[in-house]
Amino acid sequence: MGKVAVITGASQGIGRATAIRLSQEPDISGMALIARSAERLAETREAIGPDTDVELYPYDLADLEGIPQLVRSIRARFGTIDALCNIAGYAEPKALLDTTTENVVRTYTINVMAMIVLIREAVRAMQHHPAKILNVASTAGITSRPGWLAYASSKAAVVSLSSTLADELAGSGIKVYTISPGRCATDLRRVLAPEEDLSTIMQPEEVAEVIARLLDDSESILDGQNIIVRKQV
Amino acid sequence: MKIGMIVLAGGIGKRLGRPVPKQFLLLGGNPLIVHVLEKVLALTEIEEIVITCPASHLDETRSLIANHGFGEERFRCIEGGVTRQESVYRGLEALEGFDSVVIHEAVRPLVTAEEFRALLDAPDPNAMFGIPIPFTVLKGHEYVEDLLERGELVNVQLPQKFDARQLRGAHDAARRAGATFTEDASLFHRYADAPVRILRGSDRNLKITVPTDLIIAEAIYADLVGRRVDQPVRD
Numbered sequence: 251m252g253k254v255a256v257i258t259g260a261s262q263g264i265g266r267a268t269a270i271r272l273s274q275e276p277d278i279s280g281m282a283l284i285a286r287s288a289e290r291l292a293e294t295r296e297a298i299g300p301d302t303d304v305e306l307y308p309y310d311l312a313d314l315e316g317i318p319q320l321v322r323s324i325r326a327r328f329g330t331i332d333a334l335c336n337i338a339g340y341a342e343p344k345a346l347l348d349t350t351t352e353n354v355v356r357t358y359t360i361n362v363m364a365m366i367v368l369i370r371e372a373v374r375a376m377q378h379h380p381a382k383i384l385n386v387a388s389t390a391g392i393t394s395r396p397g398w399l400a401y402a403s404s405k406a407a408v409v410s411l412s413s414t415l416a417d418e419l420a421g422s423g424i425k426v427y428t429i430s431p432g433r434c435a436t437d438l439r440r441v442l443a444p445e446e447d448l449s450t451i452m453q454p455e456e457v458a459e460v461i462a463r464l465l466d467d468s469e470s471i472l473d474g475q476n477i478i479v480r481k482q483v
Numbered sequence: 484m485k486i487g488m489i490v491l492a493g494g495i496g497k498r499l500g501r502p503v504p505k506q507f508l509l510l511g512g513n514p515l516i517v518h519v520l521e522k523v524l525a526l527t528e529i530e531e532i533v534i535t536c537p538a539s540h541l542d543e544t545r546s547l548i549a550n551h552g553f554g555e556e557r558f559r560c561i562e563g564g565v566t567r568q569e570s571v572y573r574g575l576e577a578l579e580g581f582d583s584v585v586i587h588e589a590v591r592p593l594v595t596a597e598e599f600r601a602l603l604d605a606p607d608p609n610a611m612f613g614i615p616i617p618f619t620v621l622k623g624h625e626y627v628e629d630l631l632e633r634g635e636l637v638n639v640q641l642p643q644k645f646d647a648r649q650l651r652g653a654h655d656a657a658r659r660a661g662a663t664f665t666e667d668a669s670l671f672h673r674y675a676d677a678p679v680r681i682l683r684g685s686d687r688n689l690k691i692t693v694p695t696d697l698i699i700a701e702a703i704y705a706d707l708v709g710r711r712v713d714q715p716v717r718d
Contacts, residue, residue: 345513347550396512444503445694 252279259338261285263436416474432480489574518592535563612684
C-alpha cells in the first residue's frame with residue numbers, strides 16, 4: 251500500500267510545487283491537499299497526474315476549532331497519514347506602529363497555532379508506524395527582518411516548535427524536519443518584497459525537490475535540524 | 484514668514500500594476516514616507532505639511548500619520564493630481580497664504596534633517612539641491628545625436644524651496660502653455676523671472692525609482708544606523 255501525504259498551502263507556491271513533485275514519487279499513492287481557495291486547489295489538482303489519489307480540502311487554517319474534524323475526514327478518506335507537510339503561510343509586512351493586532355493574530359494563527367494543532371491531530375493518525383512531518387519555516391525566522399515583525403517572529407516560532415517536537419517524538423518513529431527557505435518566487439514573497447523580480451530568485455520547484463528528498467525513506471539523518479534552503483547566485 | 488511644505492506621495496493612475504505604491508515600501512522596516520516625515524517633524528518653522536497622495540491611498544496615508552504620531556494639525560493629506568505637476572499645484576492651492584514652500588517627495592527617504600536645515604537657512608528664496616553628474620551623458624535615441632558637457636549639467640534633487648507666490652505664478656503660466664515638467668526647478672526657471680540657487684546635495688539622497696534603488700537604499704540605511712551590513716535583510 252502506498253503512502254498518504256497531507257499538504258497545506260497546496261494552492262500555490264511551494265505547497266503546490268510540493269504536491270506536484272510528490273505525486274511523481276512512486277511510493278505516494280494518496281494526497282490530501284489543503285488550502286483556502288477551492289478554485290486554486292483545483293488548479294493544483296489539474297497539474298497532478300491521474301495515478302495519484304487526490305482529495306481537495308478547501309479550508310481556512312485560521313479556523314483552529316475545525317482542524318481536528320478536518321484531520322478526521324482525511325483519516326477516514328485515506329485510512330492513515332504518512333507525511334504531513336506544513337507549508338501554508340501568511341504574511342502582512344508592516345512597521346511595528348502599523349502592525350494591527352488582527353495582523354499579529356492572523357499571522358500567528360496560520361503560521362504557528364494551526365501548525366501545532368494540525369501536527370497534534372496528524373500524530374494521532376501517525377502513531378505506531380514510521381511517518382514524517384515537514385515544517386516550512388523561513389530564513390526570516392533566524393535573523394532580523396525589520397518591517398516583518400509578525401511574520402519573522404512567527405517563523406522563529408516554527409523553528410523552535412519543530413526542534414522541540416523532533417525531540418519529543420523521537421521515540422515514536424515520527425521524524426520532524428524543518429526547512430527555512432530563503433527568498434523564493436511565491437505569492438507570499440510578492441507580499442514581502444513587492445519590488446523584487448521573482449524570475450531571478452529560487453523557484454518553488456527547487457524547494458519542492460528538497461522536500462521530496464527529505465520525505466524519501468532513504469533520508470534518516472536530517473530531522474531535528476533547521477535546514478537552510480537558499481539558492482546561491 | 485509662513486513656510487509650508489508639500490510632500491509628493493504618488494500620483495493617480497501611473498501606479499496601476501504595482502503591487503504596493505512606492506511611498507509605502509519598507510526601508511529598514513518603515514515605509515519610505517515615514518522616513519521623510521520623521522525628518523520634517525523637528526523643523527518647527529514649517530507650519531503645515533501637505534501630503535499629496537492618490538485618493539485610493541488617502542486613508543492608508545492618514546493611518547500612517549496617526550500611527551507614527553505625526554499629528555494631524557501639521558500633517559494634512561490631500562488628493563494629488565494625475566501628474567506630479569498637478570499634485571504640486573494642488574499642494575500650492577492647499578497652502579494658499581503661505582510665503583514660502585518646500586517641496587519634497589516620499590520616495591527620497593534618505594534625505595537628512597541637515598539638508599532640510601540647509602535649505603531653510605539658505606538666504607535665497609528659491610533653492611534646490613543638486614549634485615554633479617559623474618558619468619557621461621549624450622543626446623540621442625537610436626544613434627548619438629549630440630554631445631553634452633557634463634561639467635555644465637547638474638543632477639536635480641529634492642528637497643527644493645520656492646517663493647510661494649512666484650511658484651504659483653510659474654505653475655499658472657505652465658498650465659496656460661500646456662507645458663509639463665518633471666520637477667519644479669525646471670518649471671520655475673522657465674516661467675519665473677527669478678534665480679534658483681543650487682545647493683550641493685548628496686549622492687545618498689537617492690530617489691527610489693527602480694527596484695535596484697531599494698537594494699542600494701537598504702545598504703545606505705544600514706550604514707547610517709550602524710546595522711550589520713553582512714545581514715541578508717532581503718533574503
